[in-house]
Amino acid sequence: MVSQMSDSVGTLSERELTVLSLIGAGSSAKHIAAQLGISASTVESHKRRIYAKLGVTHQSQAVSQAIALGLFDAPAKDRDETEMVVVHARPGAPVGQVTQALLSHGRPFILTPELDPGQWRFRGRFVTVLVDPTPHDWLATACFRAPVVVIPSVRSDDDLVREAMRYGARALVWLEDVPDLLCTTLAMVAHGYVIMAGTHLPAASSLELSGRERDILDSIAIGHTLQQTARSLGISVKTVENTQGRLFRKLGARNRPEALTNAYRQGLVPG
Template identity: 45%
Template sequence: MTAGRPYNRLTTGARSQLFGETTMADLGLRPARLVVQSDRRLVREALAAYFSDARGFTVVGHTDTPHGLHTLCALGRPDVCLIDVEALTARTVRTLREIRTAFPGVDLVVAYTSLSLELLAEAVRAGVTSFVPSSRGLDAVLKLLRQRTRRAHTGPLTAPDGQALTDRELGVISLMSSGHTVSDIARLLRISPHTVDNHKRRVYAKFGVGSQSLAVSRAIALGLVEPPKTNGEARLWQPGQPPLAVVCGPPGPVLNQLVQTLVGRGLPFVHARSQQPLHQDHWARWHRGPVITVLVDPSDRDWLLPASLDTAVVVVQSAQPDLAVVTDLLATGARAVVHADDVPDDLPEVLSLISRGYVALSAGHATELAGWMAVRHAERGSGMPDLTAREQDILGLLAVGQTIRQAARTLGIAAKTVENTQARLYRKLGTRNRAETLTVAYRLGLLDPTSTSV
């Protein structure tokens, strides 16, 4: 997830008024917190992805093991656990009884392929709330979960106990998994580096680990850290409507020229004089055409504006940006980068392109970027990174938190060899540090979550 940029295409109130829907917010309800457990990775990740997109649910984690389920219940404060089993067994029933005893407020829902009447009776006595056969499909599971959770979720979450992760701690571990440093996290969350260190220490204590890389491994294995969602949903608008530009930037000649260009071309725009997100009922949210935020020389705080509207972003730079600046802006979320001198001639056409889903760069920057990507592609090769046996061994040791010296002793090789192999891993995976390497490796399937004890 990306700190400070929670994209939502329409606000809850706007969506319900536009389409006559009744939302959880309208009813004074909060989303139900869901944990998924299945020893089948494809099923587990598919269920987590499905319910992440389902209205009324927040997936706080997923795991493959009963122990991982217990850990997630302690850390994630779920309202309901969805347990997928091919066949209900006595061992599964014992696990469910332990979960019910430790977390009496959590609903237990079992999706099964087969079960016996004897074990069904045992599971009911163990505290399982509901059962649904897998053969009935996802819609039946969703309907059952909504029935189970509709009654329970008025008002805010209860305060976490000493073991549960707070929202801030979840934010810190997510940023750690993306390779951010302490200073990066402090800047993005607008807290001090000392506070970040305190959050990290509490996360380590709750996970029972002693290093950042092992904390990231545990978080990924428990499904607490997920790949960021792409901002790909299309805003619902009426065909043929022109794009609305929401303009934000410091007063000066660049901003003046930008506004004059929009006025001269007859393009609708809003001048957002504050860096704060637009309030919920601002008319810009109701524009039935595409909405694009135009930021002039943006600071970190300026990105709150497009985050609140979930719009594409065009950045106007008063100085000629080099490739490093352009790539950084693209990584932050910009769809186009325009030099101030090119605004009168190019900005209207750029807005049109962006509104139709394109990315716009100057020919010079596009050529430079293509060359850089060709070099990276040559370095990494095509498709899945091809790791040697030694690289795979060292990746596995990184995942369990071993230092370079510990890995060297485990493998009976020199510490320098481990360092060199680790550097090759970073190059092949396109990463900068251990935490980011483990995140990428898990997502590519190069590491199995079951390879770390959770």
């Protein structure tokens, strides 16, 4: 069975792997289409081919299979806080505070004006830091399948935070907070946390799941629908939805695929 799944992964195209990664990041077909510059119907076609190759029928099962095949980032317990930091900023961008913060904490980093997936893909673990990212930057980082930290140079409204979350960023730190928060944020991201707009390290209790929440997570990992989860647990669909909502908030997720991905990265589900 394992060898058969490995053979299936070998037939996934680069575009299909990118779509699968974006599904795991919680992106909808509409958002995937916008990031990749293709139509929503083309995204759906890619998804159908991914499902066929992985032997699954929907998104949660595809993410669960991808985790089993090692296509997503390793769980937090296997992460190294000293991983490389790739800082992407275009000429003229305010990067002085960023590089100074990294230097003062002894963090290895590379400053690059261009993001080239082919150049970085097989060079070990790294975190990508985007200073004032553009839509093109989001597309490039989707190919990396590496954690992304966003640094806006100007503090704005919640729309920017929502955009960063929509594109799968793991953290957002305002430029003015970089000296105090950047390296701490990088360490937390390396351990699987999602931190937006300079919030503090979540309390340990926020990562402790109740028995029912774990039941829901296990059901998601199996690939059950809401109705199947309700039947298997002997509870109502409404109770599943309410419990699932609390689970999503704890995991910083917007939907089932992203909840499963984040739970895996925090070591809450086995690979």
